[in-house]
Amino acid sequence: MTKKDNHSRGLGRPTMNDVAKTAGVSPVSVSRVINNHPSVKEGTKTLVRNAMQKLGYFPNAAAQAMRTNKTDTIGVIITDIANSANGHILQGAEEVCNNADKLMIATSSGFDINRESQLIDHMQRRRVDGIILQTGHEESEELHQMIKNCTVPIVVLDRDLPFEIDSVKCEHYHAAREAVGLLISLGHRRIGMIAAEMTTRPGHDRVKGYRDELESANIPLDETLIRAGSHLSEHGYHETISLLSSDNPPTALFAGGNHLQIGALKAIKALNKKIPDDLSFIGADEATVSALYTPPITTINRDMRLLGKKAAELLLSRINKSISDEVRNTLLPSEVILRSSCALLKKG
Missing domain, CATH: 3.40.50.2300 (Response regulator)
Incomplete structure (x- = not known):
C-alpha cells in the first residue's frame, strides 16, 4: 500500500523525506524545488513534482510563509457582496490573481465601519500579502489610522481618502x-x-x-x-x-x-x-x-471588471516591489450610453 493510499485512508500524510525517497533525490533538492530555487535542474524538478503527485504531497503553506514572509494570498474587502457591480470587480481581481498564481480571499463589510476595521485586522493576522479595500466610510478617522498602520500594502477602490495611498478610481x-x-x-x-x-x-x-x-x-x-x-x-x-x-x-x-x-x-x-x-x-x-x-x-x-483588474495589478506590483515608492492613483473613465429613456419635455 502506497503512502497516498495510506493518506486517503487517514493513516498519515506523506512527508518531504518520502518525496525525496520516491524521486531518488535528497530532501534538500525537494526543498529547493518547492521553493523555486534557481539552481535546480529541470530534470530534478520533473522527478520531484512527479513524486509529489504520486504520493499526494502538498507543501506546508504555513511553513513556506515563515521562510519567505509571503503567503501568496490577496485579501479583498468590499462593501456589499450582493451588489452585481462588485461581483464584476471581484471577477477582474480574481483573473489577475489566478494568472499570478495567487489565492484571492474576498469578504464584505456591509457598510459597517466596525466590521471593516475587524476585517483589516483579520487579514493582517492571517498574513495576506496585500489588501484591496472598498470602504463605505471615507471620513472615518479610526479607519484612516488603521489603514496607515497596516503592515501590508493596501490599494483603495474608488474612494477619496484625505491622505496619500495607492488607489484605482472611476470618474463620476x-x-x-x-x-x-x-x-x-x-x-x-x-x-x-x-x-x-x-x-x-x-x-x-x-x-x-x-x-x-x-x-x-x-x-x-x-x-x-x-x-x-x-x-x-x-x-x-x-x-x-x-x-x-x-x-x-x-x-x-x-x-x-x-x-x-x-x-x-x-x-x-x-x-x-x-x-x-x-x-x-x-x-x-x-x-x-x-x-x-x-x-x-x-x-x-x-468598467467594473477593469476596476478590479487594475487594483489587483497595482497591488501585486506593490507587493513585488516592481514599482517605485511613489503613490499611484489610477482614474478610469465613465461614459453616458444614450438609449431611449429620455425625451423632450412636453409643453403644458
Whole structure:
C-alpha cells in the first residue's frame, strides 16, 4: 500500500523525506524545488513534482510563509457582496490573481465601519500579502489610522481618502454632469436625483455633478429633489415614490447606482408611469441589464471588471516591489450610453 493510499485512508500524510525517497533525490533538492530555487535542474524538478503527485504531497503553506514572509494570498474587502457591480470587480481581481498564481480571499463589510476595521485586522493576522479595500466610510478617522498602520500594502477602490495611498478610481463627476446636461437640453428643469451614501465617492461626486450642472444652466437648486443616503434598491423605490407623488413632481429622474435604478424602475411601474412619455429617466452602473428594459435605459457605464483588474495589478506590483515608492492613483473613465429613456419635455 502506497503512502497516498495510506493518506486517503487517514493513516498519515506523506512527508518531504518520502518525496525525496520516491524521486531518488535528497530532501534538500525537494526543498529547493518547492521553493523555486534557481539552481535546480529541470530534470530534478520533473522527478520531484512527479513524486509529489504520486504520493499526494502538498507543501506546508504555513511553513513556506515563515521562510519567505509571503503567503501568496490577496485579501479583498468590499462593501456589499450582493451588489452585481462588485461581483464584476471581484471577477477582474480574481483573473489577475489566478494568472499570478495567487489565492484571492474576498469578504464584505456591509457598510459597517466596525466590521471593516475587524476585517483589516483579520487579514493582517492571517498574513495576506496585500489588501484591496472598498470602504463605505471615507471620513472615518479610526479607519484612516488603521489603514496607515497596516503592515501590508493596501490599494483603495474608488474612494477619496484625505491622505496619500495607492488607489484605482472611476470618474463620476463629469459623467453625472453630462447626464444632467442631457436632461436639461431636452427642456427639463425639475430633475430628481437619487444617490447612494454621501460617505462614498460615487455618492458625493455624482451629487456634486448634478448640482454644478444645474448651476451652470442657471437653474435654481431645489434641495427636495436630491434624495441621497443609501445604495439599496429600497431607497431607490421609496424615494422615487415620494418624489413622483409630491405636489410638484420632477419631469426627469437620475438614479445614481445600479440598485437605486432597479428600485426606481419598480416604483415607476407601481405608479403606472411610462418612460419616457411621463418621465425621462437615466440610470447608472448596470449597462447590460439597462439595455433589456422597454424602452432601453440611458445609463452611466463604467468598467467594473477593469476596476478590479487594475487594483489587483497595482497591488501585486506593490507587493513585488516592481514599482517605485511613489503613490499611484489610477482614474478610469465613465461614459453616458444614450438609449431611449429620455425625451423632450412636453409643453403644458
